Amino acid sequence: xxxxxxxxxxxxxxxxxxxxxxxxxxxxxxxxxxxxxxxxxxxxxxxxxxxxxxxxxxxxxxxxxxxxxxxxxxxxxxxxxxxxxxxxxxxxxxxxxxxxxxxxxxxxxxxxxxxxxxxxxxxxxxxxxxxxxxxxxxxxxxxxxxxxxxxxxxxxxxxxxxxxxxxxxxxxxxxxxxxxxxxxxxxxxx
Numbered sequence: 001x002x003x004x005x006x007x008x009x010x011x012x013x014x015x016x017x018x019x020x021x022x023x024x025x026x027x028x029x030x031x032x033x034x035x036x037x038x039x040x041x042x043x044x045x046x047x048x049x050x051x052x053x054x055x056x057x058x059x060x061x062x063x064x065x066x067x068x069x070x071x072x073x074x075x076x077x078x079x080x081x082x083x084x085x086x087x088x089x090x091x092x093x094x095x096x097x098x099x100x101x102x103x104x105x106x107x108x109x110x111x112x113x114x115x116x117x118x119x120x121x122x123x124x125x126x127x128x129x130x131x132x133x134x135x136x137x138x139x140x141x142x143x144x145x146x147x148x149x150x151x152x153x154x155x156x157x158x159x160x161x162x163x164x165x166x167x168x169x170x171x172x173x174x175x176x177x178x179x180x181x182x183x184x185x186x187x188x189x190x
Contacts, residue, residue: 040069040070041067041068041069041070042067042068043065043066043067044065044066044067044068045064045065046064047061047062047063047064047065047066048060048061048062049061049062049063049066056089056091057089057093058088058089058168059086059087059088059089060086060087060089061084061085061086061087062084062085062086063080063082063083063084063085063104064082064083065080065081065082066078066079066080067079067080067081074109075107075108075109076108076109077105077106077107077108078105078106078108079104079105079106080103080104080105081103082102082103083100083101083102083103083104083117084099084100084101084104084115085098085099085100086098086099086100088168088169090124090169096123096124096169097121097122097123097124097169097170098121098122099115099119099120099121099134100118100119100120101115101116101117101118101119101120101134102116102117102118103115103116103117104116111137111138111139112135112136112137112138113135113136113138114133114134114135115133115134115135115136116132116133117132118130118132119131119132119133119134121134121143121170123169123170123171124169124170124171125154125171126154127151127152127153127154127170128151128152129149129150129151129164129166129170129173130149130150130152131145131147131148131149131150131164132147132148133145133146133147134147134149134164136168141167141168142165142166142167142168143164143165143166143167143168143170144163144164144165144166145162145163145164146162146163147162147164148160148161148162149161149162149164149175151173151175159179160179161175161176161177161179162175162176162177163175163176163177
């Protein structure tokens, strides 16, 4: 008997509940659903990417996960959510530098790759560059950052600065608002 009473009360109360939804609520739903973004995401595990120029390997990158994302409105990008490790090769074909980070994103249309979170670069002479963000501009063939970059020279000198810029091989670099003690060779400025 109690169940029957409960069902009657439920059936009688349902129209009052349904009437509490107004036209404004439905308009809000329409405005929210019109702002959704449609995209496709293709995920690949254990990726190795080789970058070459003029039939010579210049870099090999390894990422545990690579997501290729293509929004409906264009502007595709590749996202490495678990980081990347890149080995740079010299003309002799031996590794002369590395870059590691915890996250990276390559924007296809801009020809730029942003390396973020614990970015560490080691160049051929043993110098180390670290930052929370470093951007590689493929068209200009250089790395840059507006974030603070820490530099440790192969001779033990240390320094830090902002507005960092270096060619792809990190053979030289420049930055502003620097602090620390960096040793430079005569005739060669960082």
